[in-house]
Amino acid sequence: MEVLDKIKCPQCGAENDLPVDEKFLECAYCGSAIYIDKKKVVTHFVIACNFNKQTAEGNLKRWMAGNFQVKDLDKLAQISQVNFYYFPMWYFKTKDASSEKIYLQPATSTSISEIKKINIPAGSLKVFKEKDYNISEFIVPDVMYDSAQSWLAQSGVNPDSVAESDLVHIPFYQFYYNFKGQQYTALVEASSGMVYANVWPAKSEAPFRIMFGAGIAVFLFMSVISFIIGFMFERNTELALVSGEMIKVPLYLVAAIPLIIIAYFIAKKV
Numbered sequence: 001m002e003v004l005d006k007i008k009c010p011q012c013g014a015e016n017d018l019p020v021d022e023k024f025l026e027c028a029y030c031g032s033a034i035y036i037d038k039k040k041v042v043t044h045f046v047i048a049c050n051f052n053k054q055t056a057e058g059n060l061k062r063w064m065a066g067n068f069q070v071k072d073l074d075k076l077a078q079i080s081q082v083n084f085y086y087f088p089m090w091y092f093k094t095k096d097a098s099s100e101k102i103y104l105q106p107a108t109s110t111s112i113s114e115i116k117k118i119n120i121p122a123g124s125l126k127v128f129k130e131k132d133y134n135i136s137e138f139i140v141p142d143v144m145y146d147s148a149q150s151w152l153a154q155s156g157v158n159p160d161s162v163a164e165s166d167l168v169h170i171p172f173y174q175f176y177y178n179f180k181g182q183q184y185t186a187l188v189e190a191s192s193g194m195v196y197a198n199v200w201p202a203k204s205e206a207p208f209r210i211m212f213g214a215g216i217a218v219f220l221f222m223s224v225i226s227f228i229i230g231f232m233f234e235r236n237t238e239l240a241l242v243s244g245e246m247i248k249v250p251l252y253l254v255a256a257i258p259l260i261i262i263a264y265f266i267a268k269k270v
């Protein structure tokens with residue numbers, strides 16, 4: 001092994017030999033995983049996995065039963081496959097006088113762009129040591145530090161404000177499921193249990209749009225009726241307008257009741 005230089009472990013401060021063309025290495029002294037790119041030394045962190053396959057599936061089912069998903073998706077979806085892996089992400093923390101901000105960028109390609117919205121709870125990062133984990137569950141990063149940094153610059157972040165950059169491995173269960181002949185994918189983040197998906201069998205919006213339009217028409221009609229009644233009983237224009245406003249209130253309430261009931265049944269049906 002040809003040794004170019006020494007690098008300092010960001011965790012224990014020990015000097016390690018820097019091998020040529022090695023981007024990933026383990027500190028020979030404390031076992032921390034280290035990433036090096038053009039002399040930039042980065043620590044690998046890992047986020048604790050708090051879910052097993054069953055509890056992760058439970059979260060997915062609750063998400064499927066939610067208001068944005070098609071009715072009975074939780075009962076009708078057929079899970080065909082579940083994969084568990086640690087997904088690598090570049091983690092940048094910027095600091096200025098007033099605030100701290102965290103930016104995340106996938107360190108490998110993914111079809112689920114929602115993954116960028118993930119929140120990493122403070123204090124959940126643990127130094128990654130290979131011997132404590134099943135290394136085959138870790139996806140190897142292929143987006144290098146340089147590309148992640150230029151992405152950061154493109155999103156308008158001043159490189160000088162970056163106070164910390166790390167590589168973070170986040171545990172996920174990836175579920176594949178079938179619904180009405182179509183295959184879908186959803187991720188359950190195994191630290192918080194949050195569900196991430198780009199596409200899912202969604203509720204049809206058309207009945208709600210029709211309902212919204214009908215609601216406006218009904219209330220407009222009620223307003224016109226109120227003023228007509230107002231002018232029927234009051235000769236004075238001002239008094240007629242005031243009584244029109246007052247008649248509107250009970251009429252609105254009467255109109256709202258069937259609309260709410262109809263909306264409830266539409267929401268249950270679709």
Ligand SMILES: [Zn+2]
Pocket residue numbers: 009010011012013014027028029030031032
């Ligand atoms: Zn070390």
